[in-house]
Amino acid sequence: MPLVRLRGVALRHPAARDAFALRDVGLDVEPGEVVAVIGPSGAGKTTLLHGMALALRPTAGELGLFGQSPWPRPPRALRSRLFLAPQVPPLPPRQRVVTAVLAGRLPHEGLGTSLRSLFWPRAPAAAADALARFELADKLYERVDRLSGGERQRVGLARALVALAHGSELLLVDEPLSALDPTRAAQAIDSLLDAAREHRATLVCTLHQVEVALARFERIVGLRHGQVAFDLPAAQVDDARLRHLYADHEDELFGPAPAPDSQPVPDAPPAARTMTCR
């Protein structure tokens, strides 16, 4: 039985009135799979992840998670089995790194334990261990607002590892490398994949770095204009498919990733696109 099951799913952002970010998406993710979702900006990668994370309710189609049908009222027990790591790490600026990382454990512990941990961090070694995988062990007791953008992003990923170690089974990671240089990016993605395999967890990861996706992931889902363009093993994704996927967006295929964006950008109408010529 698939862990995630999408059939004819349509999703739209609450802010956008009529533009569908995703239309008629069908996708199965089996337990233990590691999947990379690629595609140009505005293809709906983040929206797809938000749909799987129960952050957005499909307007059409059916969504199954862990063999259950979560909507209209996703139970907390179901939410605690998945972990969504947004592209912009959602860390309060004045919080210390150790607290921010251990927050990944909240769904798996009681209120009393988590309150005690605020005063006397419980098992800071767990946080230090997760941070060490991203070369941030020395930042354990720093405050989040003293960190650079790349360091914050890796703290966000360390929180995901803590969640994984404490029982989250489905890890949904949005653009984990957008603020990292290539060396750190390679190390970060390896840490994520190692942790997922170690805990037999399922990992779905959106990526702008196509070559990283092809080199490290077994299965690649290509999104274009809110629909699945292809869903193939990495070895079968050839140049022609990529060129088609990124048609009108070749700069993204070969160039650096665009700046992090908290909101997924809806597809711009074609008329607007031609006006960007300089």
Place this chain on the structure above:
Amino acid sequence: MNAVAPPPPHPSARDPAVWRRVGVVLVGAVLLWPLLVWTEFRPWLLADPQSLRVTGRFLGEFFPPRLDAEFLRLMALETWRTVAIATAGLSLAFVIAVPLALLSTARLSVSALPGRMRPLPFALRQCARGVAIALRSVPELVWALVFVRVVGLGPTSGVIAIGIAYGGMLGKVYAEILESADPAPTQALLRNGASRLQAFFYGALPQSSTELVSYTVYRWECAIRSSVVLGFVGAGGLGQQLDTAAKMFAGGEVATILVIFMLLVAAADRLSAWLRKELG
């Protein structure tokens, strides 16, 4: 695209919002004028020689302030009582406000995560808001008049009055401070299955703690001033002394009491600044 395409128009240097802004200011001024007329707002009357003489005589009575040891000892005791009324009242207000704020803030809504809040949680939040409105719309002076009848003259009625009225104010403002912070940290925790209280302590509180503390200290300062007014209806403390002194035309005593108030407010101000720096 091609050579014959016209160059893109340059955006105008003028801010397109400027006329709207001018319009809002003009409309505001036009609306304010009749209000000033209706309230007989004529500040130049203050500069009239007759009024100046009255003001001068009144202020002249303030000197010299009364500073003998016996009076100061009494004042120290009453100051302590005033601070105690304000602090106890604010503690009671805090106990009332925290549940109200947690119930009414939309930040901790699980049903609002995918977009819109569901009707039942929405109704519950509106109820909590309504309770806060009811508590704070009755001024603490009126609450004190009620409780002076129930529990008799003395500080208790002042404490309860401040507690109830300020509970409503704190509850409203706490909820709004929480809602003005970045929603992402709290939402992320709720989405991943944390409970509302966990999301509050790990997501919302670290962002808003300095604002919450400084507003609470400011309210403590307000409670000190408010306990003065409550003293006039018999709730004890410096206010009652001020009432007596004013009725006996003892200008020197009034002056001393007013200076004590200024010192108290200044102390609250320093405390707030220090706390903000420590928590910042």
